[in-house]
Amino acid sequence: MKAYIAYFFVVIALLLQSPAHAGADNPALGGYDPVSYFKAFPEKGKRRLVATHAGTAYWFSVESNLEEFSSNPERFIPQYSGLCATNYREGFRRPANPLIYLLVDGKLYMFSSLSALQRWQVEGVSGQE
Template identity: 35%
Template sequence: MALAAAAVSLATLGSGEIRAAEIVNTGYFDNIAILGYDPVAYFTDGYATKGSPEFTKKWLGATWYFASAEHRDAFASEPIRYAPQYNGFCALGTAIEEASANIDPEAWRIIDGKLYLFSGGEGLEEDFDAAPATVTAKADAKWPGVAANESETRTEHN
């Protein structure tokens, strides 16, 4: 599994915080975050947009794709603002202490200015939309353990 080890030390950032030695979910291939989708587009365009290899930024050991130079530059200036919570792992899975590299970039929500990704759209309305604060509180509490397990798994496979 191609999970990039974080190489930067960052301060506490709120729910789904990203810290040193945590991993970014890059799926199974190519070390590309969000399967090549543009994290800024969720906020600016309101929909999932595939990024381009022409506009990339390396951050936390992963390559992030963007639909435009403007999106890349916005991310470069404020990556924490645009990066998905739980380092791109499924928010629902994180809430039940499971991390899967399988995410569906088309299954997402922005809650309180934060991007959450999911492994698929089925059940999203019933399982997340019905109580987003409850799910994110559970995921916030479980994330340190999930991240540690993923980092340990990554270390064992390298």
């Protein structure tokens, strides 16, 4: 019985750390600016430049990125709530590494590891949503 209770608390802790529960002190994407992925490379956001969308906080590196996100957040939010796309497709909720990502057809996909990214590329992106 104790093992089940411990497992329950571990699951709850993992869910509370997921991107869907990220707050201003625990932003999505590990604090990286979601707009920056679409411009050149991921940049760390600043705590003072924050926007919340659907209960999730996002930090931004510059004011113009915050404004751009605010005008169309759906364009910049990663697929699968920022969880690892490969693992999500396989039925697992694994946090992604914000520095391992892929842009496909204007959509941001995040991955937990280089091997997860490689599996995604080998299997192809089409039809995976």
